[in-house]
Amino acid sequence: MLPAWVTVLLSASCPIGHCLTTSSGAQPKKQRSVPTLEEKLAVLDLLRAGMSVSNVTHKYGHNEFSIYAIKIQEREIRQAVASSAPITAKVTSQVHDKTLVKAEKALNLWLEDKNRKHLIREDANRNASGLLFLTTTFS
Template identity: 60%
Template structure:
């Protein structure tokens, strides 16, 4: 088995750990219940920056539905061979 330390004695980089979807949802629920990011980082064993990134990446449901409707309209216009320019969009 290989020695995990380098010749200078430095430790190897820590492997990145990504939270699972259930864990992310639980984190978002705790954030809504006003638990601090620092406390949550200690509880789940992740960096504070990772938890802040999860908090920022939450998307608005209305925006998602609007994007789906726009994509459906765009595909329909493409299927009908209707030219679409920037002014139409």
């Protein structure tokens, strides 16, 4: 025997899943779908074979702008696939060198300090020595 609330849901006049509402009474937002690298590669192969963007749009059900964005990022997508990234991945991650990140942060702090003190027009040698000091200090 089913609980009463289940029978009420099943006997509702709207299809299952379409009657769901949030606490405020509004319909929940549609989940955003991000194509995997495999799907992007298939789209690129179709475009390279000569299929038009509008036909690819109808085939995959994505917006035309999404297909154009995939087309623009073709080189990066193909590099990600070639660099043995998992084929089902949706995005790729880039590994940064920790010392390089520290040096960039130090350089930004140094430039902000110089901007605040209005000392940007210093001698080039002094700037280079200050940068060298900061990179050796924070690395």
